[in-house]
């Protein structure tokens with residue numbers, strides 16, 4: 374065996390007061406790794422627990438799980454950008470393009486949801502899911518917090534009253550998605566929202582604080598002036614913004630229409646929101662990187678689709 378590797382191993386283990394021979398003996402007894410052990414296929418393929426006997430419920434569960442895995446990949450890239458104290462423009466661009474590709478996949482694959490289930494089956498198994506909703510996807514919310522400053526996620530009706538001095542706690546109560554979780558007549562929070570907050574609010578506030586200066590938009594604005602003019606980076610950022618906030622949102626909205634619009638009437642969603650209005654991008658006008666769009670483009674946000 375190459376003595377260079379042995380010496381490197383010795384150095385590694387001596388640094389932590391460990392006996393190298395013991396580790397080498399461990400190698401002698403350990404099993405070779407298999408694909409199924411490494412990828413954890415047995416665990417993965419047992420994570421689909423249906424609440425009904427309808428076979429298409431499995432499509433619904435699995436596609437949500439696939440989405441959550443892709444969300445995790447997005448968050449991993451975002452954490453790498455956040456943890457880089459002086460990111461260079463090329464690394465930034467490469468990572469934003471990676472994030473964008475994950476969302477391209479999420480958008481184009483939404484047809485698996487839209488065309489992949491029998492409408493009759495869906496409308497039966499979904500009744501067993503009330504009051505759960507994709508609205509309660511914590512990773513989706515984290516992606517938004519890690520993408521932009523909190524002000525850009527405030528409900529459009531109140532956005533002008535918020536700036537970087539507003540406390541995260543106060544801003545949190547005015548995030549755009551609070552609108553979907555409140556009884557619009559009484560203002561009372563729905564169970565879907567209260568349960569979500571009970572489970573995640575503290576974690577979200579910690580996350581928001583950690584990303585206050587480390588979200589994609591703040592990091593972009595922290596680049597040198599000349600780097601902020603990079604056409605490649607600007608195009609990558611615009612592509613990501615548009616894909617998440619218009620294309621993915623519209624694919625989702627059209628899927629909801631496909632299953633929940635019955636005989637021209639909109640059925641109540643499991644999360645209980647006024648979804649027809651709420652889910653459309655022209656209503657929320659969520660834009661992560663507002664300065665990268667012209668006033669005309671912002672005005673028309675979500676209307677041209």
Ligand code: HEM
Nearest residue numbers: 437440506507508510513550628629642643644645646648
């Ligand atoms: C048949 C498929 C689907 C339908 C009919 C549907 C429907 C809805 C509706 C009506 C809402 C609004 C909240 C509510 O009242 O429940 C919502 C929110 C949400 N759903 Fe879905 N959805 C579907 C698939 C998915 C998938 C695959 C994901 C991926 C994780 C997802 C993630 C979300 C997220 C993140 C929200 C919150 C969006 C926001 O606040 O703007 N949904 N969904």
